[in-house]
Amino acid sequence: MKSIKLGNTSLETAPIVFGGNVFGWTLDEKKSFKILDELLEKGFTTIDTADVYSRWAPGNNGGESEKIIGKWMKDRGVRDKINLATKVGSSMQQGGDKDISRKHIIKASEDSLKRLQTDYIDLYYTHWDDDKTPVEETLSTYQKLIDAGKVRYIGASNLSPERLQASLDAAKKENLPKYEVFQPEYSLMARRKFEENIREICDKNHLSVLSYFSLASGFLTGKYQKIEDVEGSSREMFLKDYFNEGGKRVLDAIWEVSNEHMVSEAAVSLAWIMQRPGITAPIASATKISHLKSFFEAIDIDLTTEQMKRLNEASAWREDLL
Structure with a gap:
């Protein structure tokens, strides 16, 4: 499996990054350990x-x-084998204020290091502005x-185009650390914000892009067909x-392409992201070891120009996104 370099860093990733939001949410500790063991293997x-x-x-x-x-x-005993990314800026309280001040970052980083039982974070994101x-x-x-050895590289997620550009300009002008990775929401269900406003900034400044909610919280796996399937x-x-x-138009297009390749809908959804311009790798989660099969399917398949066109047309909310 090929490795992809992240920005101007020494970090490399597989073509798919695993999203740890499921740990402690839809997966308990025992099941999380099984998934993590399988991922590493x-x-x-x-x-x-x-x-x-x-x-x-x-x-x-939280945490x-x-x-x-x-x-x-x-x-x-595998800390040295893991590229570990975590984030700062959100409140531990539901609906609480975002905070990326010096005081908050220093405190939050120490708390994260304690929870992660490590001395350093490989990639530390500004989560929300x-x-x-x-x-x-x-x-x-x-x-x-970074000077203290507690963080190796930094990234950003969910920043507006204006604040992202301002951060990149300040890093260059003041000789400060530069964001090397940007993490936007991006999937067949959410394209406009990244494609209209962010992609060009990332391209011009050589930022790697790792998309989150790549499977639209599971919607693009085809598991949920109607609102009643998720109510409660x-x-x-x-x-x-x-x-x-x-949503139905997107699911129908994914289903058609998945049948043509004889792979899962999740694999097609991830492969589409991997073949989109400006994207380095999607972030995706799994709650069962069997779900990881879609990761390998996505890495192995090559969507044709015609298939990409079909998926683009089904998911485009504006003509200029085609």
């Missing part, structure tokens, strides 16, 4: 998490995903963490807006 060594994962699960307070990953790495902290303050704080479940808040004519 199969060569998927880049794990993406955040300090607030998985706070939305009943009884959770559960980091705790499980940290316990697993220590138990297995607070739209008020000067970008120089955020980047200089990361410089402090932990996924309802993420999927409720997809059950419409646009």
Whole structure:
């Protein structure tokens, strides 16, 4: 399995990054360990998490995903084999304020390191912008963490085009750490924001792009066909807006292409992202070891120009996205 370099870093990833949001949410510790063991064995060594994962699960307070990953790495003695990415900026409180100030980042990074049971984070993301902290303050704080050996490289997620560009400009002008990776929401159900406003900035500044919600919280696996399938479940808040004519059009196109290749719908959805311009790799999760089959299917298949066109047309909300 080929490795892909992330930005101007020494980090490399498999063509698919594993999303750790499921740990402590839809997977308990025992099942999480089994998935992590299988991932490592199969060569998927880049794990993406955040300090607030998985706070939305009943009884959770945030940090559960980091705790499980940290316990697993220590138990297995595999920290040096894992490219570990986590994030800062969200509140541990539902509906709480975003915060990327120096004070918050310093405190949150120490908390993450403790939960992860490690001395350093390979890739540390600005998770959400607070739209008020000067970008120089955020980047200089990361410089402090890098100088202390607690962070190796930095990335950003969910920043507006304006704040992302301002951060890149400040890094160059003030000789501060530069974001090397950008993480946007991007899938067959969510294209416009990245393609219209962010992709060009990432291309011009040589940022790797790792897409999150690549399977639209499971919608693009074809598992959920109607709103009743998710009502009352932990996924309802993420999927409720997809059950419409646009969603059906996308699912029908995926189903057709998956049958032509004799692979899963999830594989087609991931392969489409992997073949889109400006994308380095998708982030995807799995709750069963059997689900990982779709990762290998996605890596192995090559969607034709005609198949990509069909998927593009089914998912485009604007003509200029084709």
